Amino acid sequence: MAMQRRKLSNPLALAVLVTLWQKPMHPYEIAQTLRSQGKDATTKIKYGSLYTVVQNLEKHGFVEVADVERAGNRPERTVYGLTDAGRQEASEWLSDLLAVPAKEFPIFETALSFLAVLHPDEVVRLLKERLKNLEVEAVSGRAALAKLYETLPRLFLVEVEYQVHMVEAQTEWVRGFLEEIEKGSLPGVDGWRRFHETGELPPEFT
Structure with missing residues (x-):
């Protein structure tokens, strides 16, 4: 199943559509609602x-x-509501995102793909x-999540829960990869080290 090509692809557009599902709002209220709901x-x-997204x-x-709100001397504020087409778009878009894995390009993966240009000892450092930063992030994320559970149902916190799990998963992977480099059990690590010490590319790398 391929993901459908959409007229708008900015994730903020989906956030606006889903927020307006609650009730009609003006752009500033949409932003405040998104922030208050985390x-x-x-x-x-x-x-x-956000204003450009709403216009699109x-x-x-x-x-x-x-509606157009007028209050005293304040500027007019245009209130936007969701159309039937907007409801359908939000529903189909969200369904695609949940069902179809999309290839993303995190910058950490880019760095990993080129790490051989650094000395193994520098990579370890x-x-x-x-790893230290990830461990702090994981602990603080768990603490924040526990606090949020006190006031919000888990249904509305699943994206935060997912983020914390991803940090914990990366922490575990980095810890294991570090151990492989330090113990010399990573395939190719000896040739990698020799390359930086002699400047000669090992035959197994060509």
């Missing part, structure tokens, strides 16, 4: 970008003007530093 931990939210959603018929 969605800024998974979606980059900038008011300027309106252009494609996914949202529509529901850097990964130990990363």
Whole structure:
């Protein structure tokens, strides 16, 4: 099953559609709602970008003007509501994202793919530093999650739970990889070390 090509692909657009599913809102209220519900931990939210996203959603018929609020001397605020097409788009988009794995390109994977240009001892030093940071992040993430569980149902915290699990999984992998380098059990580590000590590329690397 291939993921459908969408008219809008910015994750913030999906966040806006799902937020408007709750009730019609003006852009500032959408941003405040996303932040109050902790969605800024998974979606980059900038008011300027949000307003552009809302305009694009309106252009494609996914949202529509529901009201224009006027309060005293304050500027008018346009309230947007979700259209039937917007509900369908949000539902189909979310279904695609949940069902179809998408290839992502995390920068850490890029760094790992080129780590052989550094000396093994330097890689060990850097990964130990990363491991320390990951361990702190995992502990603080667990503590924050426990606090959130006190006020919110788990259903609304699954993305935070997933983030914590991913940090813990990376922590475990980095720890194991470090051990392989330090013990010399990583296949090719001797040739890797020789390359940095002699400048000669081992035959097994060509």
